[in-house]
Amino acid sequence: MMTPSITHPIGDFIRANVPIPELAYLINAIICIVAICTVAFGAAMVLVYMERKVCAHVQCRLGPMRLGPHGCIQTVADTIKLFFKEVYAPNGADKFLFYLAPMVLLTAPFMCLSMIPFDHNLQVADISVGIPLIIAVNGFGILGILLGGWASNNKYSLLGSLRSGAQMISYEISYAMILLFVVMMSGSCSLQEITLSQSGNLFDWWIFKAPGIGFLAFLMFLISSTAELNRAPFDIAEAEQELTGGYHTEYNGLAFAMFYLAEYINLVTTSAIATVCFLGGYLPLSFGYAPVDHVLAIVPGFIWFFGKVFAMIWVYMMLRWTFVRPRVDQLMGLEWKFLLPVNLLLLALGAVFISLGWIVP
Template sequence: MPLQFFTDPTYRENFFLYFPQVIPSLVIDFIALFVLIAIFFSGMIAPIAGLSVYIERRLSAKMQSRIGCNRLGPEGILQILADGIKLITKEDFMPKGADPFLFKIAPFFVMVGAFVSFAVIPFSSLFVLADLHVGVVFLLALSSVVVIGIMLAGWSSNNKWSILGSLRSAAQIVSYEIPLGLALLIPVLITGSMNLQEIGAFQKGGVNHWLIFFAGPFTIVAFFVYFISAIAEVNRTPFDLPEAESELVSGFHTEYSGIRWGLFFIGEYTNMFLISCIAVTIFLGGYHKSIANIPFVWITVYFSFFLLLHVLTFIPGMCKKMISGDSFLDVMMKNEPKALSRTSKMLCALISLFISVFLHRYHDESALIQTLVFISKSYFLVLIIMWLRWSLPRYRIDQLMDLCWKNLIPLSFLCVCGTMIWMVIT
């Protein structure tokens, strides 16, 4: 009813006559929409971002031959909660001379740019928050919103280092939007539509229908061009010069502390997940059924099982402590980790293999399985981005710009032309 009210001509001509009657249903509809969006974001996206924080810490520790956070809660999964509480309860101050209004709204731009883009991503055939005709353009537009946030953050901090960081970042993001856009243009060319659901639907039918293999080498290179430009868009190493810790003491978010910094942080991890979701939707087959999905689902199910089992091994110890009267904090924090034996790990792996094959059979009927497949595929790309961060040094600003303007842009033009020629020939 409300949407009709705004689009139907009869209603539009007599706007002021009908408007008072429609208000209640409008209000209820908007409230329902907000609730839905809130549940979606806080229930699905934000936990994934939070989990990314924990997984990054454990993964980086594994790569650096140390253990990582494993103290709070079983194997340290409550670390995110503790971090969140700490950030929220920190003192909220602003540097002297900072512009208060700009200082306060800057993190929100970055967060909004990251979170709102999830509205157009198809998690399953039933579930897209906003099935826009112009999904791809919407995504590109929102990455520009992030630039505003970063520049406001740098400028309003009244700090030379922050300004340097924010200007570098703005230059970087704006430059890398070009190869990003061109690489995103290729699926639009191939499928003839900017609607992400349709681009995903084009890839139905198995691995050989995936867009990355559509135009031979051109789309493969386009995928990598997209991936690299997207990593540069979210300021991750090797392109994290704006927040280069060893040079600029955190660059544009130097002066932010507490939950304001937390918003930047969450924005970065959400952005990471976002670009992986886009890559999966556009190049790697989305949520559609294909044999190549089985490894991803298998890994996800295996790790969830493993974590569940591991958490279950803590429970007898925790119950014993609770019974013997330790405080809640002691129960949560002082845990003796027990390693799972090799047989239980193998058993876990086998069970998850069977489960993933089983799920594969019922893929097309269940939106839940489609969502699971989608999220596990994109999370795999997130892990790759994390891996890159901890093994590569960072680029200098002029080398970064050289890479974009002299290497990626010609390469992406080449891919577009190559795809066009391929489409004409075959």
């Protein structure tokens, strides 16, 4: 029980060099936690800055420019400000649930991050039930939003959280189905094996490898994950004009920072899952032309991985600032009357393609 079944070079090195197994176990655990937190907080800081800059340039503005060159210290200042704010619950709020909600919300993205392969050996846990666990922990995100909205004792919060809950439950079905489609193609639920099933050149990534339906599945993933992330254009949960701020209206200071953080870590994990499932994960870009491929393969896997992840994040940000927000009933109609049938069709088509031998897992 003390030695995990997964062998890992860094873990093995510590287990071999620390005399007491319990201490080695503890050190390994601490390394894992520190690594995940570094990725999560670091990415969130970068993303806040990136979002403001992308937003500004889309709207022909400059964005933050004062603090540091091109305003790059602005996020640090904002974070420090959030840390020093007083945290208080509104009068009449359920204190226990009010403070529990952001913590529940944060469990899901951290659990997802721990399963993502950043490189051949840079992965906290390579478990055989990776995709089911991602689908399962997504429920905690909905839970955190529902609890936070209710515990605030505010009508806008409650309405926002109910809207968001209904939206996330609906879109979770499509999201899960697209992931199952990828599982069916690659024949494995482990994220590491899904990545390795795409080794080869550019056209072995699942977005291109499955003729036609791979790209369709990727588009479906983009739509359903944007809704799952509660990001614009599907941000009816916190539509400022209608609900002042949605489920986190009453939150402030660190509690609000946790909601904010969860949003951005979710953006990272969703982009990472898209990268793993469709864009070949940490595998380097290759065109099937040896001289170029060898040069591209020199770049380490985790740089490829983060490059693809940030490209995906850029796509999400451009989506956010390009499209208009649909109404609540239009949003639900889109999921139940369009995405869900198309996803069922995609699953069936995938099965047909595999049985005909057009896709080799």
